[in-house]
Structures are given as C-alpha cells and as structure tokens.
Amino acid sequence: MTEPNAGLPIQDSPFARKLSAFVRLSQTDLAVMSDLYRRRRVFPVGVDVIHQGQTDQCAYVLASGWACSYKILPEGTRQIVDFQIPGDFLGLRSVLFRTADHNVEPITPVHASEVTQRDLLAAFAETPRLATAVLWAASRDEAMVVEHLVDLGRRSATERMAHFLLELGARLRLVGMGDRTGYLCPLSQYLLADALGLSAVHVNRVLRELREEGLVTFQKGRVTFEDYDGLVTFAGFDRSYLDHEGPLLM
Amino acid sequence: MTEPNAGLPIQDSPFARKLSAFVRLSQTDLAVMSDLYRRRRVFPVGVDVIHQGQTDQCAYVLASGWACSYKILPEGTRQIVDFQIPGDFLGLRSVLFRTADHNVEPITPVHASEVTQRDLLAAFAETPRLATAVLWAASRDEAMVVEHLVDLGRRSATERMAHFLLELGARLRLVGMGDRTGYLCPLSQYLLADALGLSAVHVNRVLRELREEGLVTFQKGRVTFEDYDGLVTFAGFDRSYLDHEGPLLM
C-alpha cells in the first residue's frame, strides 16, 4: 500500500486544516507539528490501535483512514462512542489515565502518527498556541460526545440518524473530504447500529425512511444529501459546536 | 445564608481532595489554587450559572451545592448531560468556545469561584503540575460523559439507574460527601428522568423495582445501598475511570 498524503505539505494535512479552523498557525507551530507527525505507523483492519485495560498507551493523530472508539459491555454488546476521521486524535484522553478506558479499532486501513505524553508536553512548552489548539480540539471532541449523548437520550431513531449523517458531513468538509452534496462513507449498517444505540435491522429501516422522504441517501458507500436544508431542520442540527466562522485566536 | 466551608483549609476543599486522587499537590500548588478560589459567587436556585448561546463565559469551581449541565432541544425537552458536585468545574469546556454550548443551572443554592481563561492559563504557567491535574480532571469529566453515553445507548432503564446511583456515590465519596452505605441526594425524579433519558413516571417504577430487589433505596433525599456488591454486579459498574488507587504523579 502506498503511503497516502506522504508528500503533502504540513499545512495541508487534515490535522493542520482542522486546527486552522480555530487558531492561525505560525511557521513555528507548523514546524513543531511536522515533528509530531514523524513516527508513522500503519494498522490494518482487525488490529486494535488502542485496547481497553491496557496500560501506558500513547495517542495517535490519524493521517488517513477511518477508525472508531468504543466500549465493550459485560453482556458482549458494544457502544461506539465516536468515529475518527483524518486529523482526529486517537486515544488522547487515555494518555492521562493509567489504563485505557476504551478501544480504538480501524474501520479501514489506518495510517497514524504516534504521540507520547512526553512529545505532547514538549510541543506545548515550545509553542503554547499549539497547546491551546490541542485543548480546543479536545474540547470539540467532548462537545461531539455530548451531542451524541443528546442523540441517544432525546432524539428518535430517525432524527438521530439524520443528525449523525449531518455531523459527519460537517466534520469531513472541514478536512476536505466532502462537500454540501455528500461524502464517501465506509461505515456498514452494523457499525451505525453500534454507534446509534439501535439494532442493525432498524438502521436499515431508518435509512429507507430518510431516502423515501427525499432527505438523504446512503447507498454503496456514499452519503448523498438530497435536501440539505430539509435535513438540517428535521434533525435540529446546529453545527456551531464543530467550528467557528474563521480562526478565533490570531 | 452562611458561607459553607469558608474557614476550611484549602487542602480540605473538595477541589483539592479530588485532584489529590491524581497528583500529589505541593504547597505551591495549594497556594495557587487558593488564589483561584478568591472570587466567590453565589447562585440561588433559578438563576443559571451558564447560559447556552451566551458569549465570553467564564468557568467556575463548585464549592458547595449541586448543579446540572444540560442542553435544550428545539421541541422543548432537555437532556441533562451531567450533575456537578463540590469540587467539579462548571463550564470548563465553554471557556474555549466563543459561545457556551450548554446551560448550567443550580439544583440547590450554589457557591462557586469564578475562573477566567486568563486566571487558568496564568495558574498553569506558575505550576505545570496543576495544569496536568486540571487536564486530568477534564479527561475524567469526559470519561464520565462517555460512560453516560453507554448508559443511554446500551443499558436498560434499571441498569442505567443502578449505574448512575453507583457512579454518583463514588464521586461523592471522593470529596467526603458519602460512604459505602449511601449519601444525601437532592435530585428529584424529574431531574433523574431528564438525565437518564426516561420519563419521570418510569423513573419512579425503576426506583421501586430496585428497592423491591433489595439493591438500593432512594427515598426522602437519601440514597441507601442495601446490597452494594449486588448492585455493582447488576449494573456492570467499573469505577476505574473515576480515580486511581493513590496519586499517580508524584
């Protein structure tokens, strides 16, 4: 397999693009970031990136591919907490805990850069602006989990799916992997079910319903928005927690 | 109203007690913390501490009383994301966003110390160890939200309630407000319903069920564990995400 975006200038990496939505990154920031990108690793499907209960994990920045973080329950079912796309951290939270409290598993083959606790703190010391940006990224991750929690607690299955597809679209657009018309999406209906707290059967029916309503189509690995504004209204989607209009910190 | 724990030495404050579960705090750390505690405010029930959509919010450290953070949905219902008890941050996440993405409302009268973004970054510069501790506290908050998400996604109403009561108990014990036999709890069944994604009616039935099973009793503002180990098993509760055995960082 060829290394995706190997020759990409650092400011065009998904990670830099995402952080740029929050702070304006200087040449120094970019150089330090470039350093973080050094230790590249590849995870094929089936090899966990982070394993629940394991100690002394390090974190990763996802360069290409899709992953998901999840928790396993005693009965054997699982709850997917979130999906990760290029530019996202994998296991940032678990760096601070003695043992990882969740799993991260690749959905497609994954290229990721290893970041140890030491690397991160060193980078922070060098450019505090980057520290702020990373803290922002972590806050954004938490905001997404909160929104996901609202999904599960108070939205119907159909609203939940609509909201989820919109959020994913907005995130992908931020790193240049989709536009207002839709995006490529490697998630199976089983994965959606594990994420949305539904059964796979019901995911199928909900997708059909959204398709028949003329709102979104999810077929053959592509999500196509047929009526974006209608979908936003239906889902009660407010993207303000995902970015700002233009960088905040200069 | 008299100021609760006004004369309390700083190392006995709930905030210090909680952070001590993670790092060993030096005299300097405690002094800087004492400084953060300076600007005290009081919020009676009915006055929001943080208001969704408002800009330039600051955060607070809760000194006494209970609060809850929640999101309002277009239809008028709400989802409570978490309850805050003494020692917890209020709105830490919203300091980094231009506008707050959630509400925080007192459940009982609340005493809290105001912390601005500037205060926080200044304190971090002074004692990096405190920065790590705060980052840990934030990670722990996120871990709790994640566990809450698993509650809503994959646990039955009864397991969910059991898990919730256990988690709350463990948190309260960490700040000295409860023990293995139980704790005082000012939450109404309506609040529980908004948090657990249930109807108030069903909350009532679930509590009855747990009582009749001889696991927990929640009556007259007190939660009493009748069979702690049984409850832990029933809920699949693993408290490892809430603390460590002894401080990690020396």
Added chain:
DNA sequence: GCGGCGGGCTGATATGGATCAGCATCCCCC
C-alpha cells in the same frame, strides 16, 4: 464453479418504556 460469508433488506411478533389520567402528600403562602 461452488461454497461460505458479510452485508443489505424485509416481514412477523414481542416488549420496554412513553404517554395519559388521576390521586395523595407535603409545604409554602395568603
């Protein structure tokens, strides 16, 4: 060329929890 398997799809039936309606108690305020 065929068997196995993952994934999408669908109908029938079961069920957990919502919703609606109403009563009892306590407490606060007039």
Added chain:
DNA sequence: GGGGGATGCTGATCCATATCAGCCCGCCGC
C-alpha cells in the same frame, strides 16, 4: 385554615424499536 404548586406514586393503553427468521446479492478462496 385553606388553596395551590411541587413531587411522588400508580393503573391502563399505545407505540417505537428489539428480536427472530429468513432471503438475496456480490465477493473471495479453493
């Protein structure tokens, strides 16, 4: 001392979603 607003509690009914069962299709390995 009486009225009204929270809060707790309970029964009856309804509905969203789970569960079970099975089919079809395309892909991969042998």
